Amino acid sequence: MSAALPRLLHELKQQLLFLSSTVEESVAKVVSALAQRDARLAAEVVAADTEIDNLEIAVEAECLTILALQQPVASDLRFVVATLKINNDLERMGDLAKKIGKNVIYLCGVPQPDVRCDFREIADISRSMVKRSMDAFVNGDVELARGVLEDDDRVDNLKDALYAELRSGMRQHPDQLEALLKLHSVARNLERLGDMATHIAEEVIYMVENNIVRHSNSNG
Amino acid sequence: MSAALPRLLHELKQQLLFLSSTVEESVAKVVSALAQRDARLAAEVVAADTEIDNLEIAVEAECLTILALQQPVASDLRFVVATLKINNDLERMGDLAKKIGKNVIYLCGVPQPDVRCDFREIADISRSMVKRSMDAFVNGDVELARGVLEDDDRVDNLKDALYAELRSGMRQHPDQLEALLKLHSVARNLERLGDMATHIAEEVIYMVENNIVRHSNSNG
Numbered sequence: 001m002s003a004a005l006p007r008l009l010h011e012l013k014q015q016l017l018f019l020s021s022t023v024e025e026s027v028a029k030v031v032s033a034l035a036q037r038d039a040r041l042a043a044e045v046v047a048a049d050t051e052i053d054n055l056e057i058a059v060e061a062e063c064l065t066i067l068a069l070q071q072p073v074a075s076d077l078r079f080v081v082a083t084l085k086i087n088n089d090l091e092r093m094g095d096l097a098k099k100i101g102k103n104v105i106y107l108c109g110v111p112q113p114d115v116r117c118d119f120r121e122i123a124d125i126s127r128s129m130v131k132r133s134m135d136a137f138v139n140g141d142v143e144l145a146r147g148v149l150e151d152d153d154r155v156d157n158l159k160d161a162l163y164a165e166l167r168s169g170m171r172q173h174p175d176q177l178e179a180l181l182k183l184h185s186v187a188r189n190l191e192r193l194g195d196m197a198t199h200i201a202e203e204v205i206y207m208v209e210n211n212i213v214r215h216s217n218s219n220g
Numbered sequence: 221m222s223a224a225l226p227r228l229l230h231e232l233k234q235q236l237l238f239l240s241s242t243v244e245e246s247v248a249k250v251v252s253a254l255a256q257r258d259a260r261l262a263a264e265v266v267a268a269d270t271e272i273d274n275l276e277i278a279v280e281a282e283c284l285t286i287l288a289l290q291q292p293v294a295s296d297l298r299f300v301v302a303t304l305k306i307n308n309d310l311e312r313m314g315d316l317a318k319k320i321g322k323n324v325i326y327l328c329g330v331p332q333p334d335v336r337c338d339f340r341e342i343a344d345i346s347r348s349m350v351k352r353s354m355d356a357f358v359n360g361d362v363e364l365a366r367g368v369l370e371d372d373d374r375v376d377n378l379k380d381a382l383y384a385e386l387r388s389g390m391r392q393h394p395d396q397l398e399a400l401l402k403l404h405s406v407a408r409n410l411e412r413l414g415d416m417a418t419h420i421a422e423e424v425i426y427m428v429e430n431n432i433v434r435h436s437n438s439n440g
Contacts, residue, residue, distance in 0.1 A: 064298070
């Protein structure tokens with residue numbers, strides 16, 4: 001092992017954390033934009049996706065450099081491979097935040113649909129899952145990662161409840177269909193954010209325990 | 221470089237191809253199941269997802285072994301990293317086929333909704349994108365990969381046309397809302413299959429040209 005490897009791995013972790021904090025910020029902003037019908041904030045989220053894409057490219061390049069020049073083995077190798085995969089997931093989370101942002105911009109331009117949907121709980125849990133999955137990664141905390149997996153069912157149930165509410169709205173107000181479908185998409189994408197957080201949590205458990213829990217729960 | 225490396229990389233490619241052919245088969249089956257309202261075929265697709273998950277785990281384990289024991293560099297390293305990422309995408313394509321399969325099972329149990337939606341074209345293009353992206357990977361064929369990227373807009377347009385048709389159905393037949401939403405989800409997931417194929421195609425171009433085209437098109 002080269003003497004430089006621990007430092008390079010530390011820097012790689014910092015780089016990934018900077019990406020994840022940028023993604024978390026986008027998620028937080030888009031959730032606020034939805035709650036406050038704030039199209040300007042939603043537009044910021046859409047614009048921030050380019051930065052997220054560039055950060056992902058930089059993290060991947062660094063992983064390749066470390067693999068090529070440092071040839072890490074054992075837990076260091078697993079860390080780099082986990083970083084590659086988490087990096088990919090974070091970039092796609094950025095895409096989801098952007099998609100939600102575009103829907104929020106649409107929703108801000110039309111009258112608020114007549115439906116009693118509260119997105120706060122699903123938004124809060126999904127956001128918290130993203131944050132906790134990355135905290136679990138930083139600290140190699142398997143218990144925290146398992147907690148993220150447990151929340152996946154809650155998010156699914158909240159999404160199903162929102163879906164039911166939105167469908168009932170579609171039946172009663174077919175003239176508001178477009179806006180209700182956008183809200184349907186927002187619910188789905190918030191749930192998918194939670195899903196991506198479970199991928200990260202599974203990766204953390206795998207990295208720490210070399211124990212594949214992916215696919216053993218019912219998501220896939 | 222160890223003398224074993226070319227053989228190991230060849231075997232890894234075969235293993236990934238076996239996974240991709242399994243995924244392609246699931247996609248083909250679920251498309252037939254949808255067209256023929258064949259719940260039994262759809263159930264086969266749902267069941268096949270476990271095999272896909274296991275194949276993905278095996279490919280990843282092999283990548284880690286090669287990275288640890290063979291320490292590939294340059295284009296060999298890029299090939300292994302591309303394999304890791306494509307492997308991940310293929311597993312998620314399997315998840316999408318499974319999701320569509322579940323929707324088809326639901327749709328087989330209810331009357332056919334009164335809507336003139338033809339899924340054949342979007343299904344054919346998405347399937348073809350999956351196949352061509354993997355052919356591009358096998359042959360390092362950048363032109364073929366670029367063709368996959370070009371199809372992405374066609375799939376988007378077909379999805380939008382299906383969405384418009386389904387929305388009109390929802391307005392006219394609110395009593396069929398549930399089935400129409402399932403078809404909406406099928407359209408979305410077929411489009412996402414095409415999206416995942418573009419991820420693979422982008423990865424192939426990156427691998428061959430070391431040229432990042434990801435994020436330069438408008439998907440992300």
